Amino acid sequence: MVINMNMKQIHYFLVVASEHQITSAAKLLYMEQPPLSYQIKQLEKELGTKLFIRKPHGLELTAAGESFRHYAAKIERLNLQAKEELTRTNDGTMGSLKIGIISSAAPQLNSPSIHQFTTYYPNVSFQVTDANTFKLLKQLKNGLLDLAIIRTPFNQQGLNTKNLASDQMTAVFNSKFYSLNEGVTLKELSQVPLIIYRRFESLLNDSFARHGIRPFYAVKCDDARTAINWADQGMGVAIVPERVAHLYSKQTIKTINYPAWQTKLVLAWSPNKNESPLLKRFIAAFSD
DSSP: OOOOOOHHHHHHHHHHHHHSOHHHHHHHTTSOHHHHHHHHHHHHHHHTSOOEEEETTEEEEOHHHHHHHHHHHHHHHHHHHHHHHHHHHHHTSSEEEEEEEOGGGGGGGGSHHHHHHHHHOTTEEEEEEEOOHHHHHHHHHTTSOSEEEEESSSOOTTOEEEEEEEEEEEEEEOTTTOOOOSSBOHHHHTTSOEEEEGGGHHHHHHHHHHTTOOOOEEEEESOHHHHHHHHHTTSOEEEEEHHHHHHHOSSEEEEBSOTTOEEEEEEEEOOOTTOOHHHHHHHHHSOO
């Protein structure tokens, strides 16, 4: 059975049930008695039962009315709660964000700005996906993520981006097997077996070729953490971003003296005319 009642009727019913009189209820509702009586009768008609009985001292709820008051109060409470939550969602103070993040960017979510954001907006929840840059880019472009914290280089076409931090490339190695000074040069790197993260191979090749150097890549892999693990075991010298090196290496880390070897952590999201207020607030929380 479909019941066609509205929130006004439910509110009117609750006020009459509380006042036990149409007259006083109408005053509280700032309306005339006849329209209020009509609405109550319509509600009873829709429910197929009497909600009130007349007594010398006023109106009393029937057994059905008592039962309905329980549900009516709950419906009104849920209606108010839904309105409040929708308002907060529209204001960007409530909701859920789907965030993709690479392993080396985890500290970015531990910044004072993000702590402040979660303090101001405790009703915001996060669904976090950990993966490499290219997997996160694919999910971002397929609409499976709201935004992602990823690392350059990558094709930024069709994306909005915001730079978060820059990293110089470093050399990671076990000092039991290799010895390099601070400010490692490309020439020095050409004299040791290198362990590289495959996505940086094109950048490295271009730089070495420009200086007429032919490096020896002992290991190529798809994760900077893997490169570091091999370097820590003495299998060669890993070339990885500084932030990654300090997060995961237990061995020696030296800065490479080549400014062009720089990579950035970037906040990326897809352009959308209907960008949610919550997403805008979160993006704004990151300082330039």
